[in-house]
Amino acid sequence: MNECDVFIIGAGPAGMTAALYAMRYGESVVLADQGAPGGQLLLIDEIENYPGLGKVKGFELAENMEKELGKLGLSATFMEVSSIKKDGNKFKISTSEGEYEAKAVIIATGAGHRELGLENEKHLVGRGISYCATCDGPFFKGKDVVVVGGGDTALTDALYLSKIANKVHLVHRRNEFRGQKVLSDKVRSNEKITLYLSHQVVKANEEGGKLSSVELENGEVIKADGLFIFVGITPNSSFLGSLIETENGFVVTNGKMETSLEGVYAIGDVRNTPLRQVSTAVGDGAIAAFEVDEYLKRKS
Ligand SMILES: Cc1cc2nc3c(=O)[nH]c(=O)nc-3n(C[C@H](O)[C@H](O)[C@H](O)COP(=O)(O)OP(=O)(O)OC[C@H]3O[C@@H](n4cnc5c(N)ncnc54)[C@H](O)[C@@H]3O)c2cc1C
Structure with missing residues (x-):
């Protein structure tokens, strides 16, 4: 059984930011993605509204985020998550690469086209x-x-x-x-x-x-x-089943990115947020990692 403190599902800007912060808090992290790290960043030609970078190519921003994680010794693992189950104080995560056990889970699976x-x-x-x-x-x-x-x-x-x-x-x-x-x-x-x-x-x-x-x-x-x-987006949340509360498929969270199930957090485009952008995904990721760290301290 593969074990970690926090299992992050999705390596878009939200998931990669959460991973960066969680690594800096000293947690053991698994970052899973069914595709190449970057998520929707890889579909964007140029981003003009991410502060401090002027115009930046989507794939360049993704590459830079990946490099920063690499410096901390983490790279995304290529796997698809099919379900999450609560098991006592922990979570069992079924993936295409086998089963993982984590103390906390961050859902950062983003959204796709409608x-x-x-x-x-x-x-x-x-x-x-x-x-x-x-x-x-x-x-x-x-x-x-x-x-x-x-x-x-x-x-x-x-x-x-x-x-x-x-x-x-x-x-x-x-x-x-x-x-x-x-x-x-x-x-x-x-x-x-x-x-x-x-x-x-x-x-x-x-x-x-x-x-x-x-x-x-x-x-x-x-x-x-x-x-x-381009008529809207659908959240990538069907694999969650009835595990946590959703609204039209978007995961319901509070301002701490906590979902209806203690120990499970959701960030970025997959959650019920009023604005789905790179900057908001990144902000969500930082908050979730901070809150997970607090949660893990409380539980230990
Ligand atoms: C064409 C286009 C242009 C855009 N332009 C801009 C812009 O100019 N400025 C801006 O700020 N935002 C822009 N956006 C929006 C921005 O890209 C998103 O808000 C942002 O990428 C959301 O980040 P995220 O990490 O929440 O999700 P995503 O980027 O969607 O990443 C989610 C990741 O989760 C993975 N995943 C999903 N399900 C699973 C599973 N079951 N198991 C494992 N992995 C899974 C996916 O493969 C993906 O890599 C644009 C989006 C598009 C499509």
Whole structure:
């Protein structure tokens, strides 16, 4: 049985920060991730709103966080966590690499994209439909694309795509954007972006197995090779079952990042937080590690 003080699930910015602080508190830490360390940072082209760094590439920030952990002797272990069980004062964590035992658990599993719900959406992923402009944008050089959404991600990625694509059609179901004003101002003044406010995409048409056009609720058809969907996120919390309290899948915590089960903490995008950003994920990680240290002292 592999044992540790604190088992951190997810090596995005939240999990890596919690690991950094926990290591500095002198705890033994396991940091698990089913993918490459960095989480959603690896999907971001440039981050402009993380204080002190100016503009930074998402993968560079991830790499730097990983290097800092490396200096403390910790690297993320590649494994998927499938369940957590309370066992007396400890927790048993089932993973793709076997079972672990920990005194405390920090859930930092983040979130993923939400689907638009189009009939052939799944079939067209990789054939014109994408949820990640940084990953797939370069395939649409000089082509026409449709972006759906009105939050920060949709606006940032519409701007990013406008540098690559011939034309960007931005469709949003409300008549105002939800995202930051600084971003919506940039979008509105960008000549390559055409706005379709108070409209909805209802159909993705295909030709030869690839997206050919997108249809709006009023029957208007926009010819496009790409459809980028940014309509919200879904928390990666299904593996938790009924272990702790959740709200629409997001883990309920208090300001100390404590969940409804003593010894289990949740941080970053997976929790019910009003703002899902790198800076908030990092802040959550620091608080959780501090609170775990206090908890472990109380229990010992
Ligand atoms: C396209 C895009 C652009 C963005 N732009 C910005 C921006 O400009 N500024 C900004 O501040 N924020 C931005 N964000 C948001 C920011 O990336 C997130 O808020 C942040 O990454 C959340 O960090 P996290 O650690 O909570 O989760 P994540 O980064 O999602 O990391 C969670 C990690 O948990 C792992 N995981 C999940 N389930 C399991 C499991 N069962 N077992 C093991 N591992 C698991 C995942 O593999 C992942 O590595 C953007 C996000 C996207 C997608």
